[in-house]
Amino acid sequence: MNPAANPVDWRAVEWVILDMDGTVLDLAYDNYFWRELVPQRYALRHGLSLQEAREVLAPKFLEVQHTLPWYCTDYWSGVTGLNMAELKREIRHLIGPLEGAVDFLHAVRASGRHLWLATNAHRDSWSLKLEHTGLTELFDRIVCSHDYGAPKEDARFWQRFMAEHPFEPSRALFVDDSLPVLEAARAFGIGQLVAISHPDTGQPPRQVTGFPAVPRLSALQPLHPDSR
Numbered sequence: 399m400n401p402a403a404n405p406v407d408w409r410a411v412e413w414v415i416l417d418m419d420g421t422v423l424d425l426a427y428d429n430y431f432w433r434e435l436v437p438q439r440y441a442l443r444h445g446l447s448l449q450e451a452r453e454v455l456a457p458k459f460l461e462v463q464h465t466l467p468w469y470c471t472d473y474w475s476g477v478t479g480l481n482m483a484e485l486k487r488e489i490r491h492l493i494g495p496l497e498g499a500v501d502f503l504h505a506v507r508a509s510g511r512h513l514w515l516a517t518n519a520h521r522d523s524w525s526l527k528l529e530h531t532g533l534t535e536l537f538d539r540i541v542c543s544h545d546y547g548a549p550k551e552d553a554r555f556w557q558r559f560m561a562e563h564p565f566e567p568s569r570a571l572f573v574d575d576s577l578p579v580l581e582a583a584r585a586f587g588i589g590q591l592v593a594i595s596h597p598d599t600g601q602p603p604r605q606v607t608g609f610p611a612v613p614r615l616s617a618l619q620p621l622h623p624d625s626r
């Protein structure tokens with residue numbers, strides 16, 4: 399589809415539910431963390447070359463992809479022997495919102511809609527990031543999949559999330575950069591789904607198929623309530 403077009407029918411949206419990493423915040427931080435910093439420090443700690451460290455870590459990453467442990471700081475501290483929470487803080491200067499994201503959050507709030515964050519990030523990670531960027535106060539609710547024992551890729555997350563925070567799925571817009579997560583949201587019945595096609599400013603944009611996609615949240619400008 400034309401990436402300049404706004405795929406959202408705002409007249410049908412009461413709840414705006416956003417992913418954090420790669421949707422509101424630049425995924426460059428996370429990719430640097432996992433692809434560079436963790437292998438470097440793992441190599442140092444275990445007396446390996448960087449290449450050896452990458453080879454040891456790769457299957458460990460694959461094993462838990464799209465499951466809750468993948469997103470769990472404590473799990474990775476145990477597996478690697480590195481203090482993950484401390485490492486994340488060490489490079490916090492790299493945490494930042496994607497261009498236009500903060501304006502989008504303000505625009506949603508100004509339109510009177512509910513603005514919720516739904517993240518797979520561990521509390522150590524999301525609280526550090528939202529504190530660092532000063533975005534905590536902009537969200538009416540912050541929902542973390544670790545509190546529900548299932549990641550956003552899993553139908554149980556959506557059931558438990560809605561049981562605790564009732565909303566009308568058909569009147570919700572959900573935006574995420576992960577296609578498996580968007581598929582689970584679609585299966586659950588979320589009314590409008592949008593993929594972010596350029597979640598990491600250090601990488602080229604991706605081709606997204608199966609969902610309407612925009613490079614940035616700023617392409618989804620919400621209507622003011624008066625214009626509904």
Ligand SMILES: [Mg+2]
Nearest residue numbers: 417419420575
């Ligand atoms: Mg994400």
